Amino acid sequence: MLGLMDEMKERGVSPNVDTYNIVLNSVCEGERTEEAATLLDEMLQRGITPNIYSFKLLIKTFCRTGEFRPAQEVFEIAVSICGHKEVLYKLMFNELLAGGEILEAKQLFEAALDRCFDLNGFHYKDLIDRLCVDENLESANDILNKMMQRGYRFDPALFMPMIDYLGKRGNKHEVNELTERMLAMGSDTEMENKFHRDDKLFNGNQYKDDGSDWRTILHRDDGSAIAMKTLKRVQKGWGHGNLSYYQARKNDFLDDWDASI
Structure with missing residues (x-):
């Protein structure tokens, strides 16, 4: 292919972006990054x-290939050429997160929040989980607060990893406070219109049929002592809200990686 490209140039035939993408695809499949x-x-x-x-x-x-700095440089070039496209932020965020670059992923997600992007396709639940596992609870809390400040609606179950890890550390006051916030969010949700089960908040595949609404999470018995204790308190009438599952409005988003984009 590279030889054919050279011959095209010698004959005065100019390759276009589609020609380059064909060659790029082949080179990238072989992980020939240079x-x-x-x-x-x-x-x-x-x-x-x-x-x-x-x-x-x-x-x-x-x-x-684990070359995250060059990947971020390519991302910056992409933004300078294509603009601040939601699809570019989503791609870079998910790749950083999957590669374990948690702090970089967090910074990029916060930039996405500042731009009020539709969060469909952003694996931000995984980010919250990872921050809690790393005991970076302050950062996890900052993200949830920022999402609420920006007016994002999200599944109250996102509070569960923080409640779980705080409980394991014996932070009873913080557990009670976060559980109150979760219940209050559920109570506020009941004042909104009900949405259909197939309208998903999270990305189309990861949370499609996994029973991820927060009521299911509270009721499941997966060894999470904090979740079960919270459930018992709720069943006894503790808190100010009733459990109800919540799904946000369905939004279309760019998910077609066709070369014509």
């Missing part, structure tokens, strides 16, 4: 504008 970076540089030098598909290939390949 050649992929060279192709991107060549495109820019020749005045051929990469599209979102080009950047998707590069970012995923760099992250797959």
